[in-house]
Amino acid sequence: xxxxxxxxxxxxxxxxxxxxxxxxxxxxRGMTLENDLNISNTYYLETNRALIYKKPTPIxxxxxxxxxxxxxxxVEAYYKVPSTTDYNxxxxxxxxxxxxxxxxxxxxxxxxxxxxxxxxxxKRVALHKGIGFFIIRFTSYEETYLLDASSIITLxxxxxxxxxxxxxVKEIGLLIPQGLTPRLRYLDIVDTLYFKEEVK
Amino acid sequence: xxxxxxxxxxxxxxxxxxxxxxxxxxxxRGMTLENDLNISNTYYLETNRALIYKKPTPIxxxxxxxxxxxxxxxVEAYYKVPSTTDYNxxxxxxxxxxxxxxxxxxxxxxxxxxxxxxxxxxKRVALHKGIGFFIIRFTSYEETYLLDASSIITLxxxxxxxxxxxxxVKEIGLLIPQGLTPRLRYLDIVDTLYFKEEVK
Numbered sequence: 001x002x003x004x005x006x007x008x009x010x011x012x013x014x015x016x017x018x019x020x021x022x023x024x025x026x027x028x029r030g031m032t033l034e035n036d037l038n039i040s041n042t043y044y045l046e047t048n049r050a051l052i053y054k055k056p057t058p059i060x061x062x063x064x065x066x067x068x069x070x071x072x073x074x075v076e077a078y079y080k081v082p083s084t085t086d087y088n089x090x091x092x093x094x095x096x097x098x099x100x101x102x103x104x105x106x107x108x109x110x111x112x113x114x115x116x117x118x119x120x121x122x123k124r125v126a127l128h129k130g131i132g133f134f135i136i137r138f139t140s141y142e143e144t145y146l147l148d149a150s151s152i153i154t155l156x157x158x159x160x161x162x163x164x165x166x167x168x169v170k171e172i173g174l175l176i177p178q179g180l181t182p183r184l185r186y187l188d189i190v191d192t193l194y195f196k197e198e199v200k
Numbered sequence: 201x202x203x204x205x206x207x208x209x210x211x212x213x214x215x216x217x218x219x220x221x222x223x224x225x226x227x228x229r230g231m232t233l234e235n236d237l238n239i240s241n242t243y244y245l246e247t248n249r250a251l252i253y254k255k256p257t258p259i260x261x262x263x264x265x266x267x268x269x270x271x272x273x274x275v276e277a278y279y280k281v282p283s284t285t286d287y288n289x290x291x292x293x294x295x296x297x298x299x300x301x302x303x304x305x306x307x308x309x310x311x312x313x314x315x316x317x318x319x320x321x322x323k324r325v326a327l328h329k330g331i332g333f334f335i336i337r338f339t340s341y342e343e344t345y346l347l348d349a350s351s352i353i354t355l356x357x358x359x360x361x362x363x364x365x366x367x368x369v370k371e372i373g374l375l376i377p378q379g380l381t382p383r384l385r386y387l388d389i390v391d392t393l394y395f396k397e398e399v400k
Contacts, residue, residue: 051321051328053284056258059274074259074277084253088288090295093329097290121251128251129293 031183033102033137033144037087040182050187052089052096058082084121085132091187092195095130097122098149102137108163109136111156119156122149131194135176135186136169145173146189231383233302233337233344237287240382250387252289252296258282284321285332291387292395295330297322298349302337308363309336311356319356322349331394335376335386336369345373346389 037054044050063076085099099122101113125132132149151172155164174192177185191199237254244250263276285299299322301313325332332349351372355364374392377385391399 045324048324048327051324051330056256056280057261058256059259059261059277061257061259072279074279075275077259077274077277079272079274080256090297090325090328090330093295095290095293095295095330124245124248124251125290127248128290130251130290 033100033135036144036183037100037135037186040184040186041087041089043182044187050089050091050096052087052091054087055082055084081115081117083117085118091131091190092198094194095125095128096190097125097130098133098135100135100137102139104139105163106138106140106166108165109138109169110163112162114152114156119153123153126150131190133190133193135184136173138166138169142178144176144178144184144186145169146176146186146193147173148193233300233335236344236383237300237335237386240384240386241287241289243382244387250289250291250296252287252291254287255282255284281315281317283317285318291331291390292398294394295325295328296390297325297330298333298335300335300337302339304339305363306338306340306366308365309338309369310363312362314352314356319353322353326350331390333390333393335384336373338366338369342378344376344378344384344386345369346376346386346393347373348393 034054041050041052041054044052058080059077060080061074061077063074065073065075067073085097087100088095088097090096099114099118101109103109103113122132126149134147134149134152135144136147137144147169152164155161155168174189176189179185234254241250241252241254244252258280259277260280261274261277263274265273265275267273285297287300288295288297290296299314299318301309303309303313322332326349334347334349334352335344336347337344347369352364355361355368374389376389379385
């Protein structure tokens with residue numbers, strides 16, 4: 001039995017899958033930023049330090065097959081453009097919201113990997129007094145930076161630049177310490193940036 | 201070209217699709233709770249009252265087809281059991297997290313529609329000082345209640361009951377006013393329950 005769940009058979013713009021999806025399950029050296037964050041978030045969760053999750057990738061389901069009574073097999077679906085950021089949760093009673101991106105470039109971080117929706121979303125996070133930021137990794141240097149959302153939004157909206165220079169990221173961002181557990185100690189940077197009073 | 205993205209060809213337990221997925225896009229009378237919440241959340245978003253989203257349904261992608269260079273068609277995927285609640289966001293600077301369920305029963309709300317993961321998740325929300333609750337609709341009465349997570353967790357964990365009686369829901373929950381915009385004024389109930397000082 002094939003059920004046409006949602007009637008979008010002739011969807012015109014089909015977003016390409018996020019490259020990270022293809023890297024799912026990859027292990028070993030050169031671990032993706034997504035994997036590092038998932039492992040770190042699990043550690044933070046288990047040690048009760050924070051409650052931060054990656055949201056599922058939004059997928060538009062078109063057709064579902066029911067090969068047996070209790071089984072549902074999706075046989076036609078498409079990746080959707082995300083309307084929000086990938087990660088959110090709670091830390092020290094505050095809402096946390098961020099987007100994580102990696103680039104192979106040695107010289108700059110390209111803005112084209114940020115969706116306009118995500119910029120709008122992070123503006124709203126600020127409006128509602130949440131903590132919003134970007135985590136950007138330069139894979140060539142194995143360096144990962146945390147940058148407050150407002151600084152990226154300002155640069156993004158100037159409109160005359162297509163990227164942020166690596167040097168500029170180093171100036172306005174803070175390098176995230178890397179270790180074994182958690183792999184990315186990004187909450188230490190969040191403490192420095194947003195909870196100075198609490199961690200004195 | 202078919203790429204086996206994640207090697208789960210023989211997945212043993214295939215969760216059935218959430219019934220709400222089949223109702224996606226349904227309009228008119230008898231609107232689903234999910235649709236009512238989405239419309240209300242859009243209204244709250246546009247009026248800058250809150251930033252609350254439904255998370256995408258988690259889907260395990262197994263095979264992706266590339267019919268052309270920039271198109272990705274998912275041809276094999278399965279619904280996953282959600283590890284968290286469906287809705288979260290920010291209201292009055294606080295983290296908000298809730299699960300929404302509807303039942304056709306006239307006498308009780310069955311616990312089997314709540315996943316154990318979701319109970320664990322809402323306990324963590326409380327631990328990290330977020331605001332967690334359930335929104336439960338009795339479709340027979342067209343009544344929708346908001347119940348603090350702690351009261352449901354206590355009843356759920358007693359273990360000797362498989363459901364909460366409708367009368368009990370009326371006692372421990374608060375009826376959400378329904379209107380045109382927003383359809384479900386659930387933030388008014390959130391104000392009453394969690395922001396007494398602020399809305400005096």
